[in-house]
Amino acid sequence: MNRESLNIVVVGHVDHGKSTLIGRLLFDTDSLPQGAIEKVKRISKEKGKDFEYAYLLDAFEEEQKQGITIDTTRLQFKTDKRDYVIIDAPGHKEFLKNMISGAASAEAAILMVDANEGIQEQSKRHGYILSLLGIQKVYVAVNKMDLVDYSEERYSEVRKDFDRFLNTLGVYPIKYIPVSAFYGDNIAEKSEKMPWYNGESILDAIDSLEKEKGLEEKSLRFPIQDIYKFDHRRIIAGRIESGSLKVGDEIVILPSNKTTKVKSIEYWVEKDKKEEVSAGMSVGIIVEDEFFYKRGEIISHKDDIPVVTDTFGGNLFWLGKNDLEKGKKYKLKLSTLEIECEIAKIDKVIDASTLETIENGERVKKNDVAEITIKTKEPIALDEFKNIQSTGRFVLVDDLDVSGGGIITRGSSFEVEKKFKSEDGKVLSIRPRLVTRKDREERLGTASKVIWLTGKAGCGKREIAVNLEKELFDSGKNVYYLDYNQVAESKDDSEGIREVTKVASILQEVGNIVIVTSNYLLREEKEYIKSQVGKENFIEVYVEAPDEVCIERIAPGEKLIDLNERSRDPFISLYIDDPNFDSGEKAKALLGIIL
């Protein structure tokens, strides 16, 4: 009953034998009802042709007439190990969008290449697209070995060529398998015609694939699909994309940054009642606070939130009727979110068959791939694809059509890039890092943040800061208190803030919680800090004390001015009414709010 199911796509150049391979697999695994074979026999006869496996899949009359696959199809077959959904994808360039539709839902791929013809344009393009879709489990079937006399030499040659190309894309095929799909060599069983090949048949090879596990163990990502109010209940509905969620969990909803608690998980029939739900499930929850919730917002746990940004970088394939243009506005769809966006930059356009690149282009043509930077109208919650796939990919809608798709490669490093400007304002490119902030955070077990305490001279913020540092340190966090006076050299206050921010930002990127103090922050200084450390990582604490309290504690020569500009964003306010207050207690109080 509880059998595993795996989706595999078959891709490759026109006529390299995709449909034949699938037809053969279905035939050899007895997955075809008698009627289906009869039908193919009838069609083959009507067309005056020999039995053609491809007719099993190329169901459209036009496909059979022209001997091409126009659209993707999927068929099921089973082995002793598990059930398969095998997806046939078209090889013609003009049907690339159908190929991508088929491949997008696959967990593994068989890339077909004709031993006789060798690598062709779509062999390369399809290889590239597999890498863009993040499909890591790839087999290469070197087909039509019958046409090259089952020659080991020819097989090795094709294999070497293709391997070189795929490796430059970061695609490392698990195996190469020499086959003749038409004659069934090395499809379901090992062929005796290729004694030099000591690997597995296609069927054994796919059976040996391990399914990706552990989506439940990743961070919670629960994009809001809809809000229902059919009866007395107000239900937040959606599918859990990763992680798990249970009744009583504290959750944060981004980008609006509201926090609440899960009150119940709803169900229709009693037997579906659950206390905990996890990745893959379509669920509905009720939460404690009746805020206004929006479709497209992402629910996560407080300590494991997605990136919130209005600018991100990604790899894109373009399928639109019109070219993708720099500066033009499109509709971005990311999980259940839809928002207007603009192509801020076309960093690189790549010719998928030669790997030649054009930097800083103005447009991307149909069927090309590109690295782009997208700016959304408002900040949105997202993830880098390598961390969480479902919230790390997007599509672009041009006019009425889904015209492109891609994966997010840079969730927040745009801000980092801005810091590296040369004197003439030109952005110097920085080397992408192999160790990310998230990696560091994971190792250190600390979610890095910048906690900035402001308040009039004498309000006690520095005393609280050192106590907070101690509290955090004792609780096992990596933390550093950065005193304004320790870093700022400039006499100009705003310049000083910039200096301090820069150091705080680096310390934070290392994975620390950084505590900073200054007497006040102006609105534009706050904006600057957020742009550097990330809005979601900046916690502002205003330590408020009456003048009488401050005067008691003020250092000689300091003035009691209050220039702090109140934030509209949520910030924490700490009130102090006693000059002899217990700063340890105040730090403890703060701790409860921050973590």
Added chain:
Amino acid sequence: MDHLDKLEAQSIYILREAYKKLGKLGMLWSIGKDSTVMLWLAQKAFYGHCPFPLIHVDTKYKIPEMIEYRDRLAKELNLDLIVNTNEEAIKNGMGPHEGRLVCCKALKTDGLQQVVTNYEFEGLILGIRRDEEGSRSKERVFSERNSDSEWNYADQPPELWDQFKTDFKKGNHIRVHPILHWNEIDIWEYIKRENIPIIDLYFSKNGKRYRSLGCAPCTNPIESNASNLDEIIEELKNTQETERSGRAQDQEDAHAMEKLRKEGYM
């Protein structure tokens, strides 16, 4: 999550997406096993409140038990049901004697198109599955039809990661297929698991049962002794026959369904 849980979760996701993104929606209910499962999934998706009407295109050639069952279940579940017949075609004597494909086009395709036009539906939810038939296997989950209900199957939208086509020209409509990814045996295993009330024409009587339900003159029962759910599931595990082998219109032409569906058939 087991196999059926996954199928169910995906279907619910699709139903909710249709409800949120499309304007006026209707769900086709052919009284058969697939659309009855779909009706069940809709109740689950919306916590017992199916938020759109059901549509039955009555050709007047249906098996009488189907109509009885339809009216009984509609009453029991308090369903909002639209029944439409292409009255004019019936008046002019349309029937399978005119040719099966001609009849299907007039009574089913045109009958459905009348509903879309009269009620100005932007979305129709249909219980077709990929494993039923070749042209259905090529379908998208959200599939656009023009104002004449025609399907441009050579130019279907890309469907990436459950990002469906939800923007379309006024006058066109979207067909939504929430159980496209199920196969026949999944349907029966789910009916069993969920205890879904299903019409008893599917169960064997006198050595015959219906495997696929349609109009009386064009639907033949198959030889079978499967008289309960377990026996049906066991029979399907071992059969070599295609599901629609009892449907006469499919046998008219090697590409009968494709031709019908191009013009708007379900």
